[in-house]
Amino acid sequence: MQYDILDAPDFGMLKITFSQHGEQVVAESGAMVAMSSGIRVDTKARGGILSAAKRKMLGGESIFQNTFTASGPGETLYLAPPPEGDVRALQLGAGEEFFLQSGGYLAHMGDGLVLDTRWGGVKSFFSGLGFFMLRVVGPGTVFYASYGAVHQVNVNGTYTCDTGHIVGFPPALQYRVRKFGGFKGLFLSGEGLVCEFSGSGPLMLQTRNPTSLASFLHPYRPVRSNN
Numbered sequence: 435m436q437y438d439i440l441d442a443p444d445f446g447m448l449k450i451t452f453s454q455h456g457e458q459v460v461a462e463s464g465a466m467v468a469m470s471s472g473i474r475v476d477t478k479a480r481g482g483i484l485s486a487a488k489r490k491m492l493g494g495e496s497i498f499q500n501t502f503t504a505s506g507p508g509e510t511l512y513l514a515p516p517p518e519g520d521v522r523a524l525q526l527g528a529g530e531e532f533f534l535q536s537g538g539y540l541a542h543m544g545d546g547l548v549l550d551t552r553w554g555g556v557k558s559f560f561s562g563l564g565f566f567m568l569r570v571v572g573p574g575t576v577f578y579a580s581y582g583a584v585h586q587v588n589v590n591g592t593y594t595c596d597t598g599h600i601v602g603f604p605p606a607l608q609y610r611v612r613k614f615g616g617f618k619g620l621f622l623s624g625e626g627l628v629c630e631f632s633g634s635g636p637l638m639l640q641t642r643n644p645t646s647l648a649s650f651l652h653p654y655r656p657v658r659s660n661n
Contacts, residue, residue, distance in 0.1 A: 435459075435543060437575075439521050440620035443583030443641075446521030448541065450511040452504035459502045461513050470509035470602065515540050515579030519640065522584050525603075526572025534568040534578055534602045544574025562576045578602060582642030592632045598643035606635040 435457045439448045443631055447467060450459050461478075477498050501510050515521065521540060524532060526547065539549065548571040570576050580601045587593060589607060597611065609631045 437523065437543075437577075442522075443520035446514070446579065447554055448513040448521050448577055450502075450513070452509045452511070454507050455505060457504045458545075459511060459513075459543055461502065462539060463498050463500060464564045465513045465515065465540055466505075467512040467514045468503075469502065469511045473509055473511060474503045474505060474507040476503070484639050487534060513541050513577070517579070517581045517644070519580045519582045519642070521577060522638070523575055523577050524570075524640065524643050525575045526570065526628050528573045529550050530572040532570045532576070532602055533605065534569040534570060534576075534601055536568065538580065538601055539568055539570070540577040540579045541619050542570075542574050542576045543570070543575060547572055547574030547576060549602055580638075580640035582640045585641055586637045587637045587639060588635075589631050589637050590634050592630060593629045594628050595637070595639055596643065597629050598645045599639045599641075600629060601638040601640045603631070603637045604635045607631045607633045607637060 435453050436451045438451075440447045440449055452473075464660075466475075474524075475519075526532060528546070548633050550569045550571065578601070584601055609629050611629055612625050613627060
């Protein structure tokens with residue numbers, strides 16, 4: 435099985451080319467763009483309905499996922515995330531972990547890969563990270579998406595970023611949430627709360643923030659008049 439990431443980082447799309455009969459890819463519900471007619475699709479709640487519901491409510495993922503199975507070599511499958519932006523691949527070894535932002539998961543290859551949720555603590559509720567993040571455990575290859583391009587920062591020590599720009603990070607990076615520039619900065623700087631990482635490892639950031647986009651568009655919403 436081979437994969438190619440097309441049209442990134444603006445409008446990323448994942449192309450899977452199957453090498454033999456029986457190869458499989460699991461993807462989020464609604465991610466399929468196009469596929470060869472011979473590919474079989476099975477829809478189910480992976481890990482059981484309770485585990486899937488937990489990922490839906492706490493990790494931002496769909497309850498049901500689609501498994502695409504090749505009927506022969508050379509068949510192709512195209513997948514894309516809902517927002518415009520980047521698509522990246524990450525290979526995880528057995529027991530290796532990675533944490534993704536809510537809604538960042540697109541697809542994966544490998545029967546051993548596990549998707550779960552992780553409690554982020556009270557601090558993550560106030561930071562905009564959400565109560566939970568999606569926890570990915572290898573072995574396997576996970577494909578994830580961002581809003582805007584993915585920018586990697588190799589943290590070695592401490593590093594500060596806006597909470598709305600976080601895409602993913604390994605467990606080797608610890609974080610704490612603090613006010614930006616003190617009490618005044620929290621309300622007047624436009625930044626609010628930021629996340630300070632410490633440790634050594636790759637931190638994946640997205641160049642755009644969906645919350646900032648919503649704030650930008652808010653004044654242009656049509657307002658219904660009572661007259």
